[in-house]
Each structure stands twice: as C-alpha cells, then as structure tokens.
Amino acid sequence: MVMLSGIYGLLSASFFVVMDAVDVAFTEASVGAGISTLLMLTTITMVGRQEETERHKPILALVTVFITGALLVYGTLDMPYFGSKEAPANLHVAPHFINDSMKEVGVPNMVTAVLASYRGFDTFGEVAVIFTAGVGVLALLSVVRRPEDDAEIEAVNDSMHQQHLILRVLIKILIPFIFLFAFYVQFHGDYGPGGGFQAGVIFAAAIILYAMLFGLSTARRVINQSLIQFLSAAGVLVYGCVGLVSILSGGNFLDYNVLLSDPISGQHLGILLIELGVGITVASVMILIFFNFAGRKDGRPNDYCNQVNNSDINIETRGSK
Amino acid sequence: MILGLYNYWVVVVLMMIGLYIVIAHGNLIKKIVGLNIFQTSVFILYISIAKVEGGTAPILIDGVIQYSNPLPHVLILTAIVVGIATTALGLALTVRIKEAYGSIEEDEIQAKDNKEC
Amino acid sequence: MDIVINIGSSVCLLLGSFLCLTGGVGILRFPDFYTRMHAAGVSDTLAAGLILAGLMLQIPDGIVVLKLMMILLMTLFINPAASHALAQAAMRNGHMPVLKKNENIEGVEQSNP
Numbered sequence: 001m002v003m004l005s006g007i008y009g010l011l012s013a014s015f016f017v018v019m020d021a022v023d024v025a026f027t028e029a030s031v032g033a034g035i036s037t038l039l040m041l042t043t044i045t046m047v048g049r050q051e052e053t054e055r056h057k058p059i060l061a062l063v064t065v066f067i068t069g070a071l072l073v074y075g076t077l078d079m080p081y082f083g084s085k086e087a088p089a090n091l092h093v094a095p096h097f098i099n100d101s102m103k104e105v106g107v108p109n110m111v112t113a114v115l116a117s118y119r120g121f122d123t124f125g126e127v128a129v130i131f132t133a134g135v136g137v138l139a140l141l142s143v144v145r146r147p148e149d150d151a152e153i154e155a156v157n158d159s160m161h162q163q164h165l166i167l168r169v170l171i172k173i174l175i176p177f178i179f180l181f182a183f184y185v186q187f188h189g190d191y192g193p194g195g196g197f198q199a200g201v202i203f204a205a206a207i208i209l210y211a212m213l214f215g216l217s218t219a220r221r222v223i224n225q226s227l228i229q230f231l232s233a234a235g236v237l238v239y240g241c242v243g244l245v246s247i248l249s250g251g252n253f254l255d256y257n258v259l260l261s262d263p264i265s266g267q268h269l270g271i272l273l274i275e276l277g278v279g280i281t282v283a284s285v286m287i288l289i290f291f292n293f294a295g296r297k298d299g300r301p302n303d304y305c306n307q308v309n310n311s312d313i314n315i316e317t318r319g320s321k
Numbered sequence: 322m323i324l325g326l327y328n329y330w331v332v333v334v335l336m337m338i339g340l341y342i343v344i345a346h347g348n349l350i351k352k353i354v355g356l357n358i359f360q361t362s363v364f365i366l367y368i369s370i371a372k373v374e375g376g377t378a379p380i381l382i383d384g385v386i387q388y389s390n391p392l393p394h395v396l397i398l399t400a401i402v403v404g405i406a407t408t409a410l411g412l413a414l415t416v417r418i419k420e421a422y423g424s425i426e427e428d429e430i431q432a433k434d435n436k437e438c
Numbered sequence: 439m440d441i442v443i444n445i446g447s448s449v450c451l452l453l454g455s456f457l458c459l460t461g462g463v464g465i466l467r468f469p470d471f472y473t474r475m476h477a478a479g480v481s482d483t484l485a486a487g488l489i490l491a492g493l494m495l496q497i498p499d500g501i502v503v504l505k506l507m508m509i510l511l512m513t514l515f516i517n518p519a520a521s522h523a524l525a526q527a528a529m530r531n532g533h534m535p536v537l538k539k540n541e542n543i544e545g546v547e548q549s550n551p
Contacts, residue, residue, distance in 0.1 A: 083374035
C-alpha cells in the first residue's frame with residue numbers, strides 16, 4: 001500500500017508535466033514520490049506491517065461520500081472550461097506577472113520570480129512551517145545516544161561490508177554526482193525549473209542514501225547532529241536577515257530593490273540569498289527527520305495504565321544497563 | 322459543452338476516494354495515506370485551473386507568445402512542501418502512539434482510553 | 439539525411455515502448471519474485487536506454503544531447519543496482535526461488551509481496 005502511494009505520487013507528477021507545471025512536477029516527484037514513501041516505510045518498520053481488523057459500518061461512510069461528491073459535482077457546473085483563456089484566474093494578476101516580471105525582476109523563470117520576489121512573504125511562512133515540522137519531529141522522536149553504542153556498531157559494520165559490497169562501491173561513486181545535481185538545481189532555478197525546495201530535497205536524499213547503506217551511526221559521525229540542527233535554524237535566519245537588511249537600507253521588509261545600487265541586481269541578489277536559505281533549511285530538516293525516525297528503533301511499547309513518565313524511564317534504564 | 326469540465330470531475334472523484342479512506346479505515350497509517358490522496362487531488366484542481374490552451378511552461382523563452390498561468394504553480398509549490406511537513410509530523414505521532422498504546426487501530430486505542438485504570 | 443534520423447528515432451522510441459510493455463506483462467505473469475524482478479530490471483533498463491536514444495536523435499542539439507547522455511549513464515548505473523539490492527534483500531530474508539513447477543523449497547509461501 002505504501003508502494004502504491006509512491007506510484008500515485010509519481011503519476012501525479014506526470015500529470016503536472018502534461019499540464020505545463022514543470023516546477024510543481026519536479027517538487028512533487030522529489031517530495032511525494034521520494035521522501036514521503038521513505039518516511040512511511042520507516043514508520044511501518046517500527047509500527048508493524050499487517051494490521052487489519054473489521055471496518056465497522058462502511059455503508060455510512062459510502063453514503064456520506066456519495067452525497068458530498070454529488071454536491072461538489074453540482075457546484076463545479078458553473079466553473080470555466082478546462083484551458084479557457086477568459087477564466088477569471090487568468091485575467092487579473094497573471095498578465096501582470098507574465099508581462100512585467102522580466103522588467104521588474106529580470107529572471108526568466110516566472111515561477112521563481114513570483115515565489116521569491118512578488119510573494120516572498122508566503123515563502124517565508126513556508127520555510128517557518130518546515131522548520132516547525134523539524135522541531136516537532138525532534139520533540140517527539142529524539143533519542144539520547146549512549147556512547148557505548150559506537151564500539152558495537154563498528155563490529156556490525158565491518159561484518160556487513162562484505163554483504164553490501166556492490167552497493168557500497170556504487171554509492172560512493174554516485175553520491176558526489178547527486179550533490180552536484182542538487183547544487184545545479186539550486187543555482188539554476190532562475191533559468192529553468194528548480195529552486196531551493198527541490199535542491200534541498202535532493203541533497204537530503206543523497207545523505208539519506210549514504211545513511212541507509214553505511215549504517216546510521218557511521219552517518220551520524222560523518223554528519224554532526226548539532227550542526228544539522230544549527231543549519232536548519234540558520235536557513236530561516238538568513239531569510240529573515242535579508243528582509244531586515246532591506247528595512248535598514250530604506251525599503252520595506254523583503255524589498256530587494258534597495259539591496260544594491262541597481263534594482264535588477266538587487267533582485268537577483270535577494271532571490272539568490274533567500275533560495276539559499278530555503279535550500280539549507282529544507283535539506284537539514286529532511287536529514288533531521290530521517291535520522292530521528294531511523295534512530296528510534298528501540299522504543300518499547302508500554303502499557304498505557306502504567307504510564308508514569310515513560311520516556312524518562314526508557315532513557316534511564318537504557319543508560320544504567 | 323459539459324464535457325469540457327471533466328478535469329473537475331476527476332478531482333472530485335479523487336477527493337472523495339481520499340475522504341472515504343480517512344473516514345472508513347481504522348488503521349492510522351491508512352488514514353495518513355488517504356489524507357495524502359486528498360491533498361494531491363486539490364493540487365491537481367489548482368494546476369488544471371492554471372492551464373491555458375496552447376500555452377507552455379511559464380519560463381520566458383524567445384518565440385513563445387502564450388504561457389500558462391504561473392500564480393497557482395507558486396501556491397501549489399508551497400502547499401506540497403507543507404503537505405510533506407504535515408505527513409512527517411503525523412507519522413512521528415503514529416510511532417509514539419504505537420509505543421504508548423501498543424496498537425495503531427483506532428478502536429483499540431479508544432478502548433484503552435475508555436478503560437478505567 | 440533528415441528522413442533517416444527521423445525514422446531511426448521513431449524506431450528507437452517504438453522499440454523502447456514495446457519493451458516497457460513486455461516488461462510490464464512479465465511483472466504480472468511470471469510465477470516467482472526473482473523472475474519478475476528479472477523482467478522488471480532487464481527489460482526496463484533497455485527500454486529506458488532505447489527511449490533516451492530515440493529522444494537524442496529527435497533533437498541533435500549539443501546541450502540537450504549531453505544532458506540526455508548523462509541521464510542515460512545514471513540510469514545504467516542505478517537500475518541494475520536497485521534490482522540487485524531488491525534481490526539481495528529478498529534472499530537475505532529467506533525468500534527462496536521456485537525451482538520446479540508446483541514444487542517449493544520448504545517454509546516459503548508462493549505468493550509474493
């Protein structure tokens with residue numbers, strides 16, 4: 001079922017390509033078909049694969065769903081036809097974006113221009129949401145690591161090296177190219193499909209690949225946990241600082257025209273800096289989420305009635321063993 | 322013709338499938354998958370509104386006159402990323418619920434809640 | 439010359455699509471996990487290669503051919519590695535191949551994840 005949802009994400013990404021939304025297709029393919037499937041598989045590892053009891057009363061749900069569906073179809077009878085040029089969505093603000101974005105922002109990719117410059121506030125809120133999700137996962141799932149883990153994991157690692165030899169060699173060759181591609185998508189987002197989100201996800205995917213093949217503790221030694229936590233906050237900070245510098249230079253918050261002497265260069269610099277902030281935050285939050293999910297394998301199910309201070313008891317009993 | 326509205330009907334069908342999964346299944350992970358399907362159907366709605374007949378992708382190239390509307394693309398880009406953040410948090414909650422209650426079926430969790438300790 | 443390139447690219451694209459289809463049929467109809475993965479891995483990699491070659495012939499422009507060549511290289515690296523990883527994981531978890539028709543190695547059921 002999880003695999004089917006991954007296939008569904010990939011199919012919807014191809015829908016988006018057919019409907020000319022290349023940036024959205026890129027994001028949906030990398031996020032929906034990649035990271036989402038990975039997180040669900042990690043959860044299912046911890047939670048159990050085959051839980052199925054009797055669904056009670058599907059008739060009521062079916063009736064509700066049919067009535068709602070019929071009402072919605074009745075509501076769409078007034079909407080404009082698929083692809084019409086006179087639809088209200090295409091009449092008010094969109095011609096202004098299409099006609100004037102080259103003059104005012106100077107970036108060929110209109111979606112990046114709108115995302116980063118015309119609607120920079122929304123993107124700021126979005127980066128804050130990603131950061132909050134990372135903080136939430138940290139609050140729910142973080143595990144205190146014991147130092148005597150390391151020696152025992154070394155032994156496991158060496159014995160596993162022989163079994164995974166082909167994959168390890170191959171991944172060591174491929175990971176630099178994946179990083180290169182992530183940087184290309186990040187900095188080329190002004191001229192083609194791409195931008196901060198997609199680049200952050202691809203970067204995180206390379207690190208997750210490394211962690212999956214070489215073991216979590218090796219990956220934790222390569223990528224310092226506190227550095228990742230610092231970086232996830234630093235991205236949001238860079239974004240906010242660009243806005244503050246705009247205010248200090250005499251314009252509004254996130255007004256890039258005042259960042260440099262020439263407005264168009266100011267726009268370019270502003271877009272570059274905030275895409276960098278977005279990419280850093282997205283990459284570090286995805287890495288953080290994966291490490292916390294994968295590092296949680298030794299949580300024990302507890303009896304609900306005896307639940308006094310469960311997480312503390314877990315950590316203490318493990319530490320005193 | 323009425324048939325020009327078929328994209329909205331596809332969206333409504335997908336939305337209702339997602340809604341049915343959320344309502345009728347008891348397993349928490351299936352509910353999260355249903356929520357995912359619902360979200361993707363809303364994305365398809367917006368992107369299909371953005372498409373203009375004869376337009377191409379909204380990247381400025383010489384020689385192209387008609388572009389598709391870039392504004393809904395921006396909104397959906399934000400929405401996709403927020404969706405993955407929500408899914409990640411939901412899955413983290415599921416893991417903790419499994420540790421606390423011992424199961425991820427809705428009925429068993431409610432039974433354990435109602436049982437007087 | 440143009441006509442030759444066009445015909446060559448159409449032949450490549452058609453062959454690639456046909457191979458994709460047969461790979462799909464193979465996934466559905468083969469009896470065992472390992473044979474299915476053989477169908478998926480081998481025929482899909484060759485099909486992706488042929489489709490990319492057909493696309494390269496369609497637009498013989500410099501930078502596009504270079505990008506498509508890099509995609510082809512990555513596909514040729516990654517697809518077999520993924521099939522290998524899947525087969526190794528299945529073997530390590532105890533899923534044995536079916537050797538004769540209607541006869542199983544003991545302890546494993548025939549229907550597959």
